[in-house]
Amino acid sequence: MHRTRSRVTTVLAALAVAVLPVLAAPAASATTVPDQIRYGADSIHRKSVPATVVPVEMWSSTPAARTEIVAAGRVVASDTTVEARDGYWAGVSTADFSGLSGWTTVTLRITTPEGVVRSSQKIIIAEPSATVPDQIRWDGRSVHNSTVPAQPVELEMWSSTAAARTEVLIGGRVVASDTTVEAREGYWAGVATADLTGLSGWTTATLRITTPTGEVRTENKNFIAETVATVVAPQPDQIRWNGASLYKKTVATSAATPLEVWSSTPASKVELLLGGVVVATDTTVEARADHWLATADVDLSALPKGPASLTMRVTPSSGFARSSAKVFTADPVLAPLTPEVLAARPGAHNTGVPAGTTLRPSGSLTITQDGTVVDGLDITGCVVVDADDVTIRNTRITCTDAPRERAVRMEGKHTGLLLEDVEIDGRGLTEIGVDVNSTVLRRVDVHGFNDGIRMGHDLLIEDSWVHDMTRQGDLHPDAIQGISAEDVVIRNNTLDPTNTATGDRGNAAIQLGSETGTLISRNVVIEGNLLDGGNVSLNVSGAINAENIAIRSNRFGTGSKYGPVLTPHRVTPAADNVMDVLGTAIVVRWTD
Secondary structure, three states, X not given: OHHHHHHHHHHHXXXXXXXXXXXXXXXXXXXXXXOEEEEOXXXXXXXXXXOOEEEEEEEEOOOOOEEEEXXXXXXXXXXXXXXXXXXXXXXXXXXXXXXXXEEEXXXXXXXXXXXXXXEEEEEEEEEOOOOOOOEEEEOOEEOOOOEEEOOEEEEEEEEOOOOOEEEEEEOOEEEEEEOOOEEEXXXXXXXXXXXXXXXXXXXXXXXXXXXXXXXXXXXXXEEEEEOOOOOOOOOOOEEEEOXXXXXXXXXXXXXXXXXXXXXXXXXXXXXXXXXXXXXEXXXXXXXXXXXXXXXXXXXXXXXXXXXXXXXXXXXXXXOXXXXXXXXXXXXXXXXXXXXXXXXHOOOOOOOOOOOOOOOEEEOOEEEOOOOOEEEOEEEEOOEXXXXXOOEEEEEEEEOOOOOOXXXXXXXXXXXXXXXXXXXXXXXXXXXXXXXXXXXXXXXXXXXXXXEEEEOOEEEEEEOOEEEOOOOOOOOOOEEEEEOXXXXXXXXXXXXXXXXXXXXXXXXXXXXXXXXXOOOEEEEEEEEOOEEOOOOOOEEEOOOOEEEEEEEEOOEEOOOOOOXXXXXXXXXXXOOOOEEOOOOEEOOEEEOO
């Protein structure tokens, strides 16, 4: 039985071979060409092809019974009379590429004599037959030999072929460009606004077209640039403060509040009235491009904090006067920012090592002798104080490898330490700059730590600059931090944890109090400082255990994230704490 089946199989195989069509093998060739679609004696892959009916050849690297082209889901060309050529087999047909546009993927499908089908994709640029020439258009027409206003105008840049970029150049400068060129009926169009301001008379513009394959062509177009008379609509009547209308805004009011009055018409006199009483008059009203300007420094110091109203009265050169009232919120200036305040503020110019000081190099110091004076050293390392009445002045300390993460620390119980005209730099590698007790810090420049100064007891920190903290891990950076503090005075310092290099605001300029409330803070004075940065600049823990804490006469910047102060009611700042630039009262956020 098995032998009979074997003989039958052999006979069938022989018959199959006998009935196969005899295909002429191509003549011997040194090179076999790959599968490809050809138009115009070249492969169409990544080439431009007219989006119409075109003659094509479909080349196969192996014998083929059928060659086809599929585009947009339909067979657009087919040949079953594939002929053998030198190194390949070729089907010849016409391909209907009508309706295609731009970059298009077409598929070459080859069926072998054995019925095996293989496909390969080719990318073409389908170009509709051009019906319009290259041109620059404005207002529905070509600009060539036409008049165009010398102002910003929207141009269309038409290309007769597919384009990746269209540009207009005037005087060698690109004034309009579009890389999102869209195919339209018979052309491609880029659209962009060209600023023609300043041009006058006959002008030559160059239309530059870049094709998808990177080829560039240019064509010059001449037009007449016509100067356009500019008509500016007048601004409405308004009273302005700090660069904007004060209507329904908060105004920092003082004895000399600088105000502007804008009139929409020419005026010989402008007056301001408060409660029906004239408080300012200007008869030297100036004409501006879109308004007439009057100015005055107005005494609004009598206004309490809250809603207020000013009336502007405009007297034109001829005719009747007109009036309009503008409501705003008065926020009295409590302490104006003066040149004297700015000059006395601690910063780079008056803290740290004085300019011109000659420093001697030194390594880390451990001070054990009472009364030691360290003067004029450039310390690369850290300092441990284990003695009384030590003075460190005119010295730079750069501590990047502190044994206990402190650049300057006190070992044991000592008194009388003075740090004066000292720069302390942690380079972002040390956690705490100064951790001491019974110490005076004066004109000290502290930076590059997670916490600048750690508060303890019996401290005076004055005329110093603590800034540019560097966050370490999940710790929160503070310029000065005290979980508990006793008998501490922080006076006339500039404190801002914001890292100016990274923009990290840090946590607070001063962080006061324990989150658990287990330790007490008492007899703490915070006065006359500039506090800025942090989530809030002064952060008093809601769980603080506090006695006799005074927060007074401080100025606050606007660099914090959530406002100047966060504190419980039992630690209430005095009313003379103000915002720095305007001198108005701070807004306190309460934890309870």
